[in-house]
Amino acid sequence: MLSAARRQRALIDSLYASGALCDRRLAAAFRAVPRHFFVPLHGAVTTSGSPLDADRAPERWLDAAYADEPIVVQIDDGDPERAEGVPTSSCSAPGVVARMLEAARLRDGHRVLEVGTGTGWNAALLAARLGDDRVVSVEIDPGVLEGARAALVRAGRTPRTVRGDGEFGYPEGAPYDRVIATCAATRVPRAWIRQTVEGGLVVLPWTAMEGAGVLARLTVHGDGAASGPFLGGLGFMPLRSQRPGPPAPPPPEAEPDETRLLHGPDPIEPLTRFPTAFAVTVAVRRWRMGLRPAPGGTGRQLWLASRDGGSWARVLPAGPAWRAEQAGPRSLWDEVEDAQEEWRALGGPSPERYGLTVAPDGRHRVWLDTPDGPGWDQEEE
Incomplete structure (x- = not known):
């Protein structure tokens, strides 16, 4: 039976080997803070839904604690009556945590605001790297915060933990050298920029759009703007105030305003690849997409819907070809085709070539290669 310490060493070695962890001071923090202190003994599940129980299956529980995988610690905000099965809090995968902390370029003396305490592991790592008195962590969920505080005590760490809505930061502790969010945002809250x-x-x-996330590192400017590059794909649970509504695919019986045949390769497949999907979500405004079985079990169909519910499209098999159907004031499939064509004309750039500028008035603009390069304004939700 491998001890927790040996598992921890093997995990850190693997993070080094993958390039996720490079900074020696940060690596020392990973060594100083055992992850299993922040995994509940009972009630957590793997991302595949398998339950973890430290009493009934201690080996399996410890294996999960030191795997480079997230562990779900809360479902449906802890409300058993919701029964939606939606993960709402987790202990993030170690490789993802390392990437984010490396991206923050932490230095001695920095003061950090963490938005989203979660299990407390990330806050403990920050405290081990910078000092307990240099870290403030805000968590909106009282039950999650209670668990994090208990875990921090077990680990011997005492960063300041605050119950509150992280969208507003924590002005009492500002200004900060770094703000690190462990929840995804579509609109970067102004408070995060003002308090940095x-x-x-x-x-x-x-x-x-949900499902097409990237890691952003924004530098705050003196005029109240912030701008910086995207550093590759990254998926996190959304900031609670920015949670999207439930998906709303068009009903199967919905009649289209327009139908046309598409010849050539599978038009759905490119949108299942992250680089293409990301570029399209940046260029097409206020929409969502998803997959579901095609009628008669003949493969899959793609559905698209505007966020206001007024327009929709679907693409489904039609013998050797494909059929595109759309309805409403917007021709969503046309917009998606145009966005893909634009992306191909730009050379099919990867998400790492994009970046984001948040203007002093809060306007968001995604750009390619440089802030002055080709860009796409992001509408308010």
């Missing part, structure tokens, strides 16, 4: 010193960084998972 000029030249400081706001590090967050940013998303134009």
Whole structure:
């Protein structure tokens, strides 16, 4: 039976080997803070839904604690009557945590605001790297915060933990050198930028549409703007105030205003690949998409819907070809086709070539290669 310490060493070695962890001071923090202190003994589940129980299956529980995988610690905000089965809090995958903390470029003396305490592991790592008195962590859920505080005590860490809505930051502790969000945002809250010193960084998972997120590192400027690059794909649970509504695919019986045949390769497949899907979500405004079985079990169909519910489209098999149907004031499938064509004309850039600028008035603009390069304004939700 491998001890927790040996599992921890093996995990850190793997993070080094993958390139997720490079900074030696940060690596020392990972060594100083055992992850299993922050995994509940009972009630947590793997991302596949398998339950974890430290008493009944201690080996399996410890294996999960030191795997490079997230562990779900709360479903449906802890409300058993909701029964939706939606994960709402987790202990993030170690590789993802390392990537985010490396992206923050932490230095001795930095003061950090963490938005989303979760299990407390990330706050403990920050405290081990910078000092307990240099870290403030805000959590909106009282039950999650209670568990995090208990875990921090077990780990011997005492960062300041505050119950509150992280969208508003924590002005009492401002200004901060770094704001690190462990929840995804479509609109970067103005408070995060205002509470960061000029030249400081706001590090967050940013998303134009659920399911197509990236890690953003924004530098705060003296005029109240913030701008910076995307650092690759990254998925996180959304900031509670920015949770999207439930998906609303068009009903199967909905009649289209327009139907046309599509010849050539599978038009759905490109949108299942992250680089294409990301580029399209940036360029097409206020929409969502999903997959469901095609009628008669003949494969899959793609559905698209505007967020206001007034327009929809679907693409489904039609013998050797495909059929595109759309209805409403917007021709959503046309917009998606145009966005893909634009992306191909730009050379099919990867998400890492994009970045984000948040203007002093809160306007968001995604750009390619440089802030002055080709760009796409992001509408308010």
